[in-house]
């Protein structure tokens with residue numbers, strides 16, 4: 001290189017650009033595959049390297065170019081995955097001045113002319129190297145005509161030509177091109193591995209840094225080695241002393257990891273004051289509320305992975321204990337916290353005061369911490385007992401309970417009261433041949449005798465005006481069939497063994513049974529919705545709704561509150577539908 005007296009500062013990302021594949025961190029799978037292809041002599045004419053930005057695609061492309069053209073220190077070497085770095089091709093490729101290795105940035109050269117230039121050059125033999133190599137960066141940015149021109153070359157590539165494409169958006173590369181390439185996916189480098197890499201560099205550069213600080217940088221870099229090194233550069237420039245977690249947090253405008261951990265641990269323990277205090281410390285240091293929520297989500301993700309049986313290998317030492325502690329909350333609680341935070345994260349941007357919104361979110365998190373999870377609820381709920389009052393079964397995001405939710409206490413923290421049922425309770429129903437004394441009993445009689453259609457019609461169209469044994473006065477509403485009164489008289493006579501007279505009356509009468517039932521249902525649903533246990537369930541599970549109300553006492557035959565399947569089967573359109581979509 002240059003031998004000026006005062007060496008210019010080289011940014012870390014450049015200085016530590018890998019010279020060999022073994023220095024390429026986090027891409028073991030790629031290196032292995034490439035090594036196999038090389039040793040088996042199965043190298044394609046074209047390669048496509050894909051992965052997020054800053055992950056090492058260009059470095060890999062150059063390494064590959066070196067490896068393909070390396071002749072070894074003695075000048076007799078073959079193509080290799082371990083370019084010597086000594087030979088002329090290695091040196092000039094590293095310096096970006098090899099005549100046979102052309103780097104093209106498709107982002108700035110998208111026209112067909114460039115592609116034509118490429119193709120014109122393809123015809124010539126390499127000047128000095130083994131292969132003529134075209135590295136096309138951001139290949140997805142090429143124009144359609146450029147792709148077409150390229151495709152022709154790829155269909156019949158000259159032996160001594162190799163193409164190395166790099167792209168962040170593989171889906172934008174035409175399949176016709178992809179099908180002629182060996183594809184290599186570069187993975188995001190795991191945070192722990194990245195932190196280790198940073199530690200190694202700090203040692204070499206004599207940068208004193210806390211492990212926490214490096215971990216914070218690694219996390220912020222999201223798997224990109226280049227970003228991690230740039231951040232390390234920045235952080236190192238900020239201080240001559242030891243690099244600490246707090247300094248990195250300040251630099252990134254992120255909460256310190258320890259503060260995030262405190263917020264989450266306290267919130268999951270239901271300790272809102274401690275959680276809020278930790279948030280305020282982070283906020284006063286300049287952490288963005290949105291960043292904090294992102295951090296909390298990250299922690300919950302890590303903890304959930306562990307709770308689900310994942311290994312903690314990817315965690316840095318100082319985090320293991322905390323994550324293990326959080327994992328003890330269990331998957332269900334962590335999942336609930338995740339949902340809550342994810343929703344809150346989306347709302348944060350719209351809030352006039354994001355800090356206040358974040359505090360509300362933390363309070364909510366702490367508030368729900370002790371609430372039972374769906375699984376716990378289901379376990380603790382008693383099975384339906386014959387004497388339990390009517391109650392609600394709830395449709396939630398989790399598998400819907402098959403047993404009705406009874407109103408027995410669930411946990412010590414959930415106080416429940418029996419539901420008032422007086423207004424919907426009906427008098428005992430005689431299903432035998434006794435005299436009916438109410439419209440409901442007439443309907444029950446019809447159902448018992450299998451006359452579902454008649455029962456449905458009575459429910460929906462008949463208002464009771466007066467009822468004495470053998471004499472029924474009714475009003476008709478809606479699209480009642482003409483012969484309804486006659487039918488009722490005929491069947492009643494048949495069922496009771498007594499002659500019945502059914503007459504139509506103009507007087508107002510009461511509600512129809514369907515109307516009564518609808519009113520009762522609404523009342524019941526309102527009662528149930530404010531019943532503490534149910535209210536809490538509705539609160540805990542976003543999207544839960546009272547789906548169906550079941551009366552465990554009622555049987556299908558005599559059910560006045562149970563579902564109206566009978567009616568529906570009879571072809572009657574039932575507009576008394578309890579379903580509230582969630």
Ligand SMILES: [Zn+2]
Nearest residue numbers: 070084087090
């Ligand atoms: Zn070499």
